[in-house]
Amino acid sequence: MRVLAATKGVEGEGFNPPDAGDFNLPPFIEGNVFATKPILLAFLSVLLIATFFILAARKAAVVPSKLQFAGESVYTFVRNDLGRDVIGHEFMRFVPYLFTLFTFILVNNLFGIVPLIQFPTMSRISFPYVLAAFTFFVFHYVGIRRHGLISYLKGIMFIPGVPKPAYVLITPLELATYFLVRPLTLSLRLFANMFAGHLLLLVFFLGGEHLLQGVIGLKLISPFSFAIGIALTFFEFMVQCLQAYIFTLLTALYIAGALADEH
């Protein structure tokens, strides 16, 4: 313990690999727990998204400008691919929610590779938790409104065409899936992807920087570490888009499932 503490204290002595502590950003206003980088980024993302879409929609014309075209592409993608194709004829009611969810997660994920910001908000687990809680309430609310509380729960608990004793085995599983596993996997998948991605980038960039301070042989290896880091940045871009897509897609699928006549 003493030895560890001693080596950690000496500057430039040994490489301190990035760990979960690197996600613990202290508040920048002393004592104010709300003044942290992730919260600031969440607000910034809302500001950016709102500005972008207001500007894109303001001078709407039949022949769209580039900005309008970009805004409409995102909107059309969410409305058609995630709303209409998944939910069916009632999809318009849910497009605002799906659209907000998709853009919010996407921009906050992309913050992970935007220079100078470089922190994915969703790698702090509270954000995915809250988003999953919203989805949880939305799809259950929709299902209860559609079927009534009793028959909604019945639809979840009892699949038709199963011998009665088997319900003892599978009804707990159905309940756990709908009320526990769904929100948990939804939030943890997003969190874990963002957390791991950020950690990976930290390892290669901090590692490259550390190698640069070593002997000549290590200095020669350092560019490779940076090169892998840059390649991983592009990979991360893909993961970040994919995770925003999957979160929204699963939300749409859950809503569609709650609306369907039989579960």
Added chain:
Amino acid sequence: MAPRNDENAFWTIFGYLLSGLLIWGGIGYGLDRWLGTGFFLLGGLLLGMGSSLYLIWLRFGRN
């Protein structure tokens, strides 16, 4: 809706397998703690695995 079904099926199956192990394995673990035995956890995990697979078959394999 057809191309989305794969994605849906994948996560549904994953969820069932997870909840099978958690619920029945958890009940087995609880019984073990309560009665001071050692075999309920294993039995619960197996039962959970079995019932997850049964449920997956009901959902996806029947027709």
